Amino acid sequence: MTFDWGFVGEAMPDLLTGLRYTVQATVLGYAVALVVGLLVAIVRRGAPPLVAGTVHWVMEFIRCTPLLVQLFFVFYVLPGVGIELSPLTAGVIGLGLHYAAYTAEVYRSGMEGVPRGQWEATRALSLPAHRVWLAVILPQAIRRVIPALGNYLIAMFKDTPLLFAITVPELLFEANQLGGQYFKYLETMTVVGLLFVVVSVPSAIAIRLLERRYAAV
Amino acid sequence: MPQSDDTAPRAETEAAGAPAAAPEPAPAAGAHDGDGPLIRFERVVKRFGDNVVLRELDFNVEAGERVTLIGPSGSGKTTILRLLMTLETVNGGVIWVNGDPLSHMRKGERLVPANERHQRQVRRKIGMVFQQFNLFPNMSVRRNITEAPVHSLGVSREEADQRAEELLEMVGLGDKIDEHPTRLSGGQQQRVAIARALAMRPEILLLDEVTSALDPELVAGVLDVLREIARTTDITMLAVTHEMGFARDVSHRVLMFDEGQIVEEGPPEQIFGEPREERTRSFLHAVLESG
Amino acid sequence: MNFFVDALPLYLNGARYTLLITVGGCALAFAIAMAVGILGSTRSAALRALASVYVEVFRGVAALVLMFWLFYAMPLLTGYRLEPVFAAILALGLNIGAYGAENVRGAIKAVPRSQYEATVALNLSWTQRMRLVVLPQAWAQMLPTFGNLVIELMKGSAVVSLIAVSDITFVAQQLRTFTGETVLAFAAALVTYFVIAQVFVALMRLAERSANRRLGRIPARPRRRAKPAGAAAKGGAA
Structure with missing residues (x-):
């Protein structure tokens, strides 16, 4: 069997539609991860020990269990309790929560990197809590973890094919469907693999440049 | 010699x-x-x-x-x-x-x-002794001294062991042969390093x-x-x-x-x-x- | 309660597949990580280039896509169909092996230059230097990230349920379909994965402690969980 380039051309529009869903899920999921992760990090730092400890173990649980099963959980369980979700929304929630467990750790390390003197200075000025976080701590903490956060953007992009399992019509879903329909798995799957390499390798290199730039800080 | x-x-x-x-x-x-x-x-x-x-x-x-x-x-x-x-x-x-x-x-x-x-x-x-000793932390004192003769010169284990004992005796550390190098003082580590260099003759x-x-x-x-x-x-x-x-x-x-x-x-x-x-x-x- | 009593044997059976794929994938990933990581730390520019092409390509493609390619596309190319379990082991091993290779390369680079110089002064060959000095010392540095990668691979093994291997996730899907107990089916699966992960975490921590003891570094107090499990794999895209 030979590689059918003509078919690749015909399949491209459908695959690119799939890629649009892939990108959409990545961007939205990442936004959820950035926000939820930050909240988790702040809670773990500021909340009473019991709450902080619970949050810690929930995050540990999320990190130690497969994203695929978490996606199934969101996709099948939430409608059962009356929350109707589109597959894409369920996917964005699943991805976002899973990666929030990782970004929370990144924020935490960033906060630990803020010198103690900065915390003490805010106390000396008796700044209100929200000013402490927004004006002093977070700007310093986030700046130094930008490359690490960027890495999770790429990682999440590479995890989006899992959404295929909850019927989001993303790239792998389209490829699988086209492949099954015309029995052209070789062409479609190869193109999907190449598309992922084409997007993630340059992104990884870009992150490395970012790292070099922010490493000096 | x-x-x-x-x-x-x-x-x-x-x-x-x-x-x-x-x-x-x-x-x-x-x-x-x-x-x-x-x-x-x-x-x-x-x-x-x-x-x-x-x-x-x-x-x-x-x-x-x-x-x-x-x-x-x-x-x-x-x-x-x-x-x-x-x-x-x-x-x-x-x-x-x-x-x-x-x-x-x-x-x-x-x-x-x-x-x-x-x-x-x-x-x-040529052998060399360094300012910072550079002993191998993954080996005992004995192996620090014997590995190179065994692997690089092809000396037998027994011979290398015996030579290590003699050399350690000479540098005044005969009792430290099975110690871990990180347990030794700097001066002792440097004396082991000297013994290690000499073991290569x-x-x-x-x-x-x-x-x-x-x-x-x-x-x-x-x-x-x-x-x-x-x-x-x-x-x-x-x-x-x-x-x-x-x-x-x-x-x-x-x-x-x-x-x-x-x-x-x-x-x-x-x-x-x-x-x-x-x-x-x-x-x-x-x-x-x-x- | 009835659900769990009936379902437990099924989950245990699923766990057998999960463990089989995890252990097999880890063995493959470890071999690749060592080989490619050592290549990437040699002085030859050509070998280093080869290693980094491997790393970039196999980190760039998700294990799921790779597995689908091996399972669905490759037979059309070669006329030979892989066992689903084997396709999964191959895909996860190749993917996690790329992350592991970066870990090995970094750990080798972190061995102090002075140690390298001591091996030159003792006239050790490259092979002897690697085997006797560099790798034993780099080992302690590699272990924490290897631990994360083991967890990452174990979690990644859930994708085999999509090519009909009856692992834990597959069992959960089946139970959901046949019993309608959606919450219980998936919750039990998650807990099973979590327990397996904790066992791996504990084993890796023992290995780390013994590796550090061998280098004469006795930890003053038990280390707190340093990094989140899998952070290196997920975050290691750069």
């Missing part, structure tokens, strides 16, 4: 201040198969970026000779040892060891930069500021071991040190370096007693003041 017949007498007559004289034609050469000196630097140039560390340096060391390199930091002394150990490569000139080019190898009539295999061949004869021993990283009270023990080696063996030694008393006791010849050149050389009595060069005088003055 193969060249012992050749060098033992010289060690005794060194007080006459002769070693710096023109290379003798090595009468009873023994293993020393070249006609010239054991070590020869020939117009050696070493640069780090724009910084020229050695500028066309020439000097010789005879078999069995003990030479101390002194001079302000950054004058290229340590670089000389590192070049000999093949930890650095020359930018110009040639280093000869026993008549073989170290930094280069013969290819027909020409000399080309040495490859790894050639370097391994030549540096078999080198003809040339390079000592790179071996007491600089030690607490003052541990320096004497290490220097005593080196004095003992100087007294009982005929190993050729090149030492970079700030311990002027040690330099005076053990060396046949002292080389004063500054800015990649030899400013002055001579027997220790002369260099320390009546230095001719102003730079030597001011350097010694500064060292002795602070010491």
Whole structure:
């Protein structure tokens, strides 16, 4: 069997539609991860020990269990309790929560990197809590973890094919469907693999440049 | 040691201040198969970026000779040892060891930069003790001393073990053979490092500021071991040190370096007693003041 | 409660597949990580380039896509169909092996240069230097990230349920379909994965402690969980 380039051309529009869903899920999921992760990090730092400890173990649980099963959980369980979700929304929630467990750790390390003197200075000025976080701590903490956060953007992009399992019509879903329909798995799957390499390798290199730039800080 | 017949007498007559004289034609050469000196630097140039560390340096060391390199930091002394150990490569000139080019190898009539295999061949004869000891933390004291003889020289385990015991006895650490190196004091670690270097039976021993990283009270023990080696063996030694008393006791010849050149050389009595060069005088003055 | 009593044997059976794929994938990933990581730390520019092409390509493609390619596309190319379990082991091993290779390369680079210099002074060959000095010392540095990668691979193994290997996730899907107990089916699966992960975490921590003891580094107090499990794999895209 030979590689059918003509078919690749015909399949491209459908695959690119799939890629649009892939990108959409990545961007939205990442936004959820950035926000939820930050909240988790702040809670773990500021909340009473019991709450902080619970949050810690929930995050540990999320990190130690497969994203695929978490996606199934969101996709099948939430409608059962009356929350109707589109597959894409369920996917964005699943991805976002899973990666929030990782970004929370990144924020935490960033906060630990803020010198103690900065915390003490805010106390000396008796700044209100929200000013402490927004004006002093977070700007310093986030700046130094930008490359690490960027890495999770790429990682999440590479995890989006899992959404295929909850019927989001993303790239792998389209490829699988086209492949099954015309029995052209070789062409479609190869193109999907190449598309992922084409997007993630340059992104990884870009992150490395970012790292070099922010490493000096 | 193969060249012992050749060098033992010289060690005794060194007080006459002769070693710096023109290379003798090595009468009873023994293993020393070249006609010239054991070590020869020939117009050696070493640069780090724009910084020229050695500028066309020439000097010789005879078999069995003990030479101390002194001079302000950054004058290229340590670089000389590192070049000999093949930890650095020359930018110009040639280093000869026993008549073989170290930094280069013969290819027909020409000399080309040495490859790894050639370097391994030549540096078999050379051992080095480092400022920071550099013991292997993943091995016991015993294995630190025995691994290289077993794997590099092909000595049997039993023989290597026995030699390790003897050497540790000599450096006064006979009871530490199964210790972990990180459990030892700096002075003890350095003495193990000396034993490790000697286990390879080198003809040339390079000592790179071996007491600089030690607490003052541990320096004497290490220097005593080196004095003992100087007294009982005929190993050729090149030492970079700030311990002027040690330099005076053990060396046949002292080389004063500054800015990649030899400013002055001579027997220790002369260099320390009546230095001719102003730079030597001011350097010694500064060292002795602070010491 | 009835659900769990009936379902437990099924989950245990699923766990057998999960463990089989995890252990097989780890073995493959470890071999690749060592080989490619050592290549990437050699002085030869060509070998280093080869290693980094491997790393970039196999980190760039998700294990799921790779598995689908091996399972669906490759037979059309070669005429030979892989066992699903084997396709999964191959895909996860190749993918996690790329992350592991970066870990090995970094750990080798972190061995102090002075140690390398001591091996030169003792005239050890490249092979002896690696075997006797560099790798034993780099080992302690590699272990924490290897631990994360083991967890990452174990989690990644859930994708085999999509090519009908009856692992834990597959069992959960089946139970959901047949019993309608959606919450319980998936919750039990998550807990099973979590328990397996904790066992791996504990084992890796023992290995780390013994590696550090061998280097004469005795931890003053038990270390807190340093990094989140899998952070290196997920975050290691750069």
